[in-house]
Amino acid sequence: MTTTLNESVPTDTPSARTRKRGTKVRRQRVRAAWTYLAPMLVALALVAGWPLLRTFYLSLTDASLSDTTGAAFIGFENYLVKDDGVWYGLLADPVWWNSVWNTVYFSVISVSLEVVFGIIVALLLNAEFKGRMLVRAAVLIPWAIPTIVSAKMWAWMLNDQFGIINHLLMGLGLIDAPLAWTADADLSMWAVIMVDVWKTIPFVALLVLAALQMLPKDCYEAAEVDGIHPVKVFFRVTLPLITPALLVAVIFRLLDALRVFDVIYVLTSNSSSTMTMSIYARQQLVEFQDVGYGSAASTMLFLIIALAVVVYLYLGRRQLGVEK
Amino acid sequence: MNQTPMNRYQLTRLAKHVGKWALIAIIIVYAVFPFYYAVITSLKPSSELFEVNYWLTSLDFSNYAQIFAQKSFLQAIGNSILIALSVVLIALLLGITASYALGRVRFRGRSTVMLIILGVSMFPQVAVLSGLFEVIRSLNLYNNPGGLILSYTIFTLPFTVWVLTTFMRQLPMELEEAAIMDGATPWETITKVFLPLMWPAMATTGLLAFIAAWNEFLFALTFTLTDSERTVPVAIALISGGSQHELPWGPIMAASVTVTIPLVILVMIFQRRIVSGLTAGAVKG
Numbered sequence: 001m002t003t004t005l006n007e008s009v010p011t012d013t014p015s016a017r018t019r020k021r022g023t024k025v026r027r028q029r030v031r032a033a034w035t036y037l038a039p040m041l042v043a044l045a046l047v048a049g050w051p052l053l054r055t056f057y058l059s060l061t062d063a064s065l066s067d068t069t070g071a072a073f074i075g076f077e078n079y080l081v082k083d084d085g086v087w088y089g090l091l092a093d094p095v096w097w098n099s100v101w102n103t104v105y106f107s108v109i110s111v112s113l114e115v116v117f118g119i120i121v122a123l124l125l126n127a128e129f130k131g132r133m134l135v136r137a138a139v140l141i142p143w144a145i146p147t148i149v150s151a152k153m154w155a156w157m158l159n160d161q162f163g164i165i166n167h168l169l170m171g172l173g174l175i176d177a178p179l180a181w182t183a184d185a186d187l188s189m190w191a192v193i194m195v196d197v198w199k200t201i202p203f204v205a206l207l208v209l210a211a212l213q214m215l216p217k218d219c220y221e222a223a224e225v226d227g228i229h230p231v232k233v234f235f236r237v238t239l240p241l242i243t244p245a246l247l248v249a250v251i252f253r254l255l256d257a258l259r260v261f262d263v264i265y266v267l268t269s270n271s272s273s274t275m276t277m278s279i280y281a282r283q284q285l286v287e288f289q290d291v292g293y294g295s296a297a298s299t300m301l302f303l304i305i306a307l308a309v310v311v312y313l314y315l316g317r318r319q320l321g322v323e324k
Numbered sequence: 325m326n327q328t329p330m331n332r333y334q335l336t337r338l339a340k341h342v343g344k345w346a347l348i349a350i351i352i353v354y355a356v357f358p359f360y361y362a363v364i365t366s367l368k369p370s371s372e373l374f375e376v377n378y379w380l381t382s383l384d385f386s387n388y389a390q391i392f393a394q395k396s397f398l399q400a401i402g403n404s405i406l407i408a409l410s411v412v413l414i415a416l417l418l419g420i421t422a423s424y425a426l427g428r429v430r431f432r433g434r435s436t437v438m439l440i441i442l443g444v445s446m447f448p449q450v451a452v453l454s455g456l457f458e459v460i461r462s463l464n465l466y467n468n469p470g471g472l473i474l475s476y477t478i479f480t481l482p483f484t485v486w487v488l489t490t491f492m493r494q495l496p497m498e499l500e501e502a503a504i505m506d507g508a509t510p511w512e513t514i515t516k517v518f519l520p521l522m523w524p525a526m527a528t529t530g531l532l533a534f535i536a537a538w539n540e541f542l543f544a545l546t547f548t549l550t551d552s553e554r555t556v557p558v559a560i561a562l563i564s565g566g567s568q569h570e571l572p573w574g575p576i577m578a579a580s581v582t583v584t585i586p587l588v589i590l591v592m593i594f595q596r597r598i599v600s601g602l603t604a605g606a607v608k609g
Contacts, residue, residue, distance in 0.1 A: 044441075144587040144591040281450045
C-alpha cells in the first residue's frame with residue numbers, strides 16, 4: 001500500500017503538446033482538486049480528527065458522561081497516580097492489563113488461524129472445478145452475516161444445555177458431559193476465537209485468492225515438469241509470491257482483531273476471561289459513566305494499535321526488502 | 325476386463341480427487357451450517373425448540389409472526405434501512421469528488437491526504453467514542469438516526485474514497501484530455517465523463533458501505549437510547565426473555581434470519597462485484 005502512495009498518477013497534466021496551455025489548466029485543476037477534497041476532509045475532521053483530539057483531552061480530565069464540558073483538568077491522574085503510597089489509575093489496574101493480554105492473545109491466535117485456513121480455502125478456490133462459483137458464494141456467506149447475528153447463531157449452537165455442538169460432541173463420544181462454552185472461563189476465549197475465525201476466513205481467503213490469480217503460470221509448469229512435490233512448490237514458490245498480499249490481509253485483520261468488540265459483547269458480555277481493551281473502555285465510558293478514565297483507556301488502545309501498525313510496517317518492509 | 329491393480333499414479337490421483345471434494349464439502353458445510361441451523365431453528369414451534377435436529381422438522385412461522393408483531397423490531401428495520409442508505413449516499417457523493425482529485429490530479433499534499441485516509445480507516449472506533457459522543461450530543465443528534473449516519477462516515481468514507489481512487493486511476497487518460505481540449509471544467513469532466521464510467525465501481529463500494537453500515541454495532545449501541553431509535557443489530561442483541569438464562573431463541577433466530585437474508589441475496593447476486601471491491605482496496609491499493 002505504501003508503495004502506491006508514491007506512485008505517480010497515470011493521467012497527469014495532459015501531455016507535452018499542450019504544455020503552454022497546460023499551466024493554466026493545471027492550476028485550475030489543482031484548485032478544483034482541493035475544492036473537491038474539502039467536503040471529505042471536513043467530514044473526516046468532524047467525525048475522526050476532532051473526536052480523537054477530544055478523547056485525548058478528556059483522558060486528562062475527570063469528565064463524567066452527564067457533563068463533559070465542565071470537567072476539571074487533572075493531568076495524568078487517570079493513567080497513574082500515587083496516593084498514600086498506593087498506585088492508582090489505568091496503568092495500575094490489573095483488570096486493564098488483563099484485558100490487554102486478552103486482546104493480544106485473541107488477536108494473535110485468531111489471525112494466525114484465519115491466515116492458515118484462509119490460504120487453504122484460497123488454494124482450493126484457485127483450482128478449476130465444477131461449481132467453483134457456487135462454493136465461492138457459500139464461502140462469502142459468513143462474511144456478509146452481521147457480527148451480532150453470527151455471534152447469536154453460534155451462541156445458540158454453543159448453548160450448554162440445548163446446543164447442537166455439545167449434542168454432536170457427545171454423540172461422537174468426544175465429551176461425557178455438556179460443556180459451558182461461553183460461561184466457562186477456560187473455554188469462553190476459544191468460543192470467541194472460533195466465531196471470529198468462522199466469520200473472517202472469507203476475507204483472508206478472498207485476498208489470498210486475488211493474489212494467487214495474478215501469479216505467473218509458467219513457474220508452476222516448470223515445477224511440474226521437473227517433478228517437484230506440490231508442497232515444496234507451495235513453500236518455495238507460492239508463499240513467497242503471495243507474501244505481500246498476505247501482509248496486507250494480516251494488517252487489516254490484526255487491526256480489526258485488536259479493536260474487537262461486537263462478538264465478545266454478545267457472546268460473553270463483560271466476563272473478565274474474555275474482556276478486551278474495547279470492552280473495558282466502553283464499560284468505563286458508558287456503564288460506569290467515567291468519561292475521563294474511559295478516555296484514558298481509549299487513548300491507550302489507540303496508542304497500542306498505532307504502535308502495532310508502526311512495528312508491523314517496519315518488520316513487513318524489512319522482510320520484503322530482504323526477499324527482493 | 326483389466327485385472328491389473330491400479331498403479332500408484334492412478335491411486336494417488338484418485339486419492340487427490342476424493343480429498344479435494346471432501347475438503348470442498350467440509351468447507352461448504354462449515355460456512356453454511358450456522359446460517360442453515362438458524363433457519364431451521366427459527367421455523368420450529370417453541371415446544372420443539374430444545375430438541376436437537378439436523379434437518380428441517382417443521383414449518384412453523386410463529387416466531388416470525390411474533391417478531392413482526394413487535395413495533396420496535398419494524399422500527400429497527402426502518403432505521404437500519406434509512407441509516408444504511410443515507411450513509412451510502414453521503415459516502416459516494418463525497419467519495420466520487422474526492423477520488424477525482426486524488427486519482428486524476430497531481431498536487432502537493434496528495435500522498436499526505438492518502439495517508440490520512442488510510443490512517444482513519446485503521447482507527448479503532450472506541451478511540452473516538454467519547455469525543456464523538458460529545459460531538460453528537462452538541463449537534464443534538466443523540467438517540468437519533470442522524471447521529472449514526474454522521475458517525476458511520478468514519479469507516480465508510482475512507483474505504484469508499486480509497487477504492488474509488490483505485491478505480492478512477494485505471495480509466496484511460498485520453499478521455500480526460502479530450503474533455504479538457506473541449507474546454508470542460510473539472511466538474512463537467514467528473515459528471516459527464518467519469519460518472520458514467522464509474523457506475524460499476526460505485527455500485528461495488530456502495531454495496532460494501534451498505535453492508536458495513538447495516539452490520540455496525542458499537543456506535544449504534546452507544547449513541548441510541550430508546551427502542552424506537554435502535555438499529556437491527558442492537559435490537560437483536562438486546563432481545564431478552566424473562567431472565568438472563570432463558571433467552572427466547574426462536575424469535576432471536578427468526579430476527580437473525582430476517583436481517584441476514586437480504587445480505588445473503590445481495591452477496592449471491594453481486595459476489596463478483598463484492599470480491600473485486602474487497603480486493604481492489606487491498607491488493608491493488
